[in-house]
Amino acid sequence: MATAAKIDPMHQFMIAPVGSDQLAASPFQFTNSALWMLVVLGVIVVFMWGGLKRQLVPGRWQAAVEVLTGFADNITRESIGPAGRKYLPWVFTAFTFILVSNWIGAMPFAIVPGAHPFTVTGQFSVTWTMSVISFVIVLAVGFWKHGLHFFSLFVPKGAPLPIKIFIAPIEFVSFMVRPFSLGLRPFVAMFAGHILLDVFGNFIVQGLNAGSAMGGFIAALCFVFIVMMSALELLIGAIQAYVFALLTAIYINDAENLH
Amino acid sequence: MDLASAQVIGAGIAAIGIGAASAGVGTVFGSYLQGALRNPGAAAGERIWMFVGFAAAELLGLIAFTVAMIILYAR
Numbered sequence: 001m002a003t004a005a006k007i008d009p010m011h012q013f014m015i016a017p018v019g020s021d022q023l024a025a026s027p028f029q030f031t032n033s034a035l036w037m038l039v040v041l042g043v044i045v046v047f048m049w050g051g052l053k054r055q056l057v058p059g060r061w062q063a064a065v066e067v068l069t070g071f072a073d074n075i076t077r078e079s080i081g082p083a084g085r086k087y088l089p090w091v092f093t094a095f096t097f098i099l100v101s102n103w104i105g106a107m108p109f110a111i112v113p114g115a116h117p118f119t120v121t122g123q124f125s126v127t128w129t130m131s132v133i134s135f136v137i138v139l140a141v142g143f144w145k146h147g148l149h150f151f152s153l154f155v156p157k158g159a160p161l162p163i164k165i166f167i168a169p170i171e172f173v174s175f176m177v178r179p180f181s182l183g184l185r186p187f188v189a190m191f192a193g194h195i196l197l198d199v200f201g202n203f204i205v206q207g208l209n210a211g212s213a214m215g216g217f218i219a220a221l222c223f224v225f226i227v228m229m230s231a232l233e234l235l236i237g238a239i240q241a242y243v244f245a246l247l248t249a250i251y252i253n254d255a256e257n258l259h
Numbered sequence: 260m261d262l263a264s265a266q267v268i269g270a271g272i273a274a275i276g277i278g279a280a281s282a283g284v285g286t287v288f289g290s291y292l293q294g295a296l297r298n299p300g301a302a303a304g305e306r307i308w309m310f311v312g313f314a315a316a317e318l319l320g321l322i323a324f325t326v327a328m329i330i331l332y333a334r
Contacts, residue, residue, distance in 0.1 A: 010332075078307060181318050188321040243314045246307060 009198040013122055013191070033126075036118040040101045068096065072245060079249035080256055087252050090137060094130055095245035098186050102237030105190060106230060122190040124183065131183030134248040138178075142255035150258065157259050182247055186240040193233045200226045266331055273327035280320025287312040 016022060017029040051058075051065025058066060072092040076084035098121055105119025120126055142150040154171040155164050200222045207219030291309040295302035 184321055184325065185314065185318060188324055192321075192324055239310075239313075243310055246310055247314060250307075250311065 007199055007202045009195040009202075012116070012118075012194060012198055015123070032116070032118045033120060033123060036101070036104065037120050040097065040104055040120060043100055043104065044096050072096075075242075075245050075249050079246065080253045083256055084249065084252070087137070087249070087256075090133070091245050091249055094134070094248060095241050097130070098127075098244055099238060099241035102186070102190060102241060103234060105194070106233045106237060108230075119190050119194060121186050122194055124187045127185075127187040128179070128183040130244070131179045134182060134251065135179040137248075138251045138255045141252060142258070145256065146258050150255065153254060153258060178251060182244065182251075186244055189236050189240045193229070193236060197226060197229060197233065200229070266333075270327040270331040273323055273330055276323025276326070277320045280316060280323060283316035283319065284313060287316050 015031050015033050017031055018035050048065060051062040053059075053062055055062060069092065072095050073085075073088060075095070076088050076091050080087065101120040105117055105122060107117055109115045109117040142153070146152075154168045154175065156167050156171070159167065203222045204219045204226070207215040207217075207222065209215070287309060291302075291305065291312075294305065
């Protein structure tokens with residue numbers, strides 16, 4: 001029996017210039033990450049433009065676009081209230097970008113040799129940047145609207161003084177952790193999911209290469225598992241995009257409607 | 260024990276936390292479903308808080324995963 005090749009699930013997250021497999025020597029390179037970000041942007045732009053005909057009776061495409069925009073509008077309206085409309089552009093942008101890049105990263109483009117899909121949100125730098133933008137919006141709105149009174153966010157209202165002194169540092173830490181936790185969530189969901197898919201995809205290949213009946217059985221088992229995991233991955237991608245948009249809206253609500 | 264095997268064992272121990280988080284996520288969705296079946300009228304308004312609770316419970320599992328990855332791949 002041949003020794004099984006070493007499984008390297010981290011290789012799919014490597015950022016390299018397009019057409020090469022080596023790390024870039026210069027920081028100014030057109031990498032696969034940039035390429036797939038442009039693909040995500042293209043998909044979003046084509047999808048939105050197709051539905052922006054402003055027909056009185058929407059066709060199927062326009063109805064689909066209206067469902068998407070209405071969904072993001074609902075998030076801001078329910079969490080922030082009527083003042084939430086001016087934050088809709090960022091909430092909608094974050095939601096669509098995370099959703100589309102999660103889904104495009106899970107698409108099996110690799111059946112065309114050489115076309116490896118790259119999950120843009122599988123990089124912490126991307127999701128971290130988005131969560132920092134959300135955090136900066138919260139800080140800017142809070143200090144712009146309430147000035148230094150914004151610090152009362154850390155003090156629970158109506159609590160006795162000893163509890164206030166105790167709670168305020170905890171609230172402060174939990175506030176400062178927000179950009180970290182917000183960015184970690186979509187990143188790890190995609191990262192862990194793709195590692196899992198990669199490992200079990202390798203099990204299929206190794207099971208078939210083993211050539212025995214047992215190997216074939218295990219490969220079939222892993223194939224069924226990977227199909228179900230892919231469906232779960234699409235669900236997780238949608239939930240993570242929704243959670244990011246929802247938490248952004250809730251954090252902005254803290255700053256917009258200070259208690 | 261050399262460093263490599265200690266790393267693998269440590270990463271495996273850190274992964275236990277993911278199981279705890281899965282219990283938390285199950286509790287969040289299960290409790291929401293219980294409440295929603297008892298009072299379907301109030302279910303729609305509480306869906307946001309279900310997802311916030313899901314995010315908080317899930318985050319702890321993700322942190323456990325991150326710790327496992329750091330232990331496994333740190334040099």
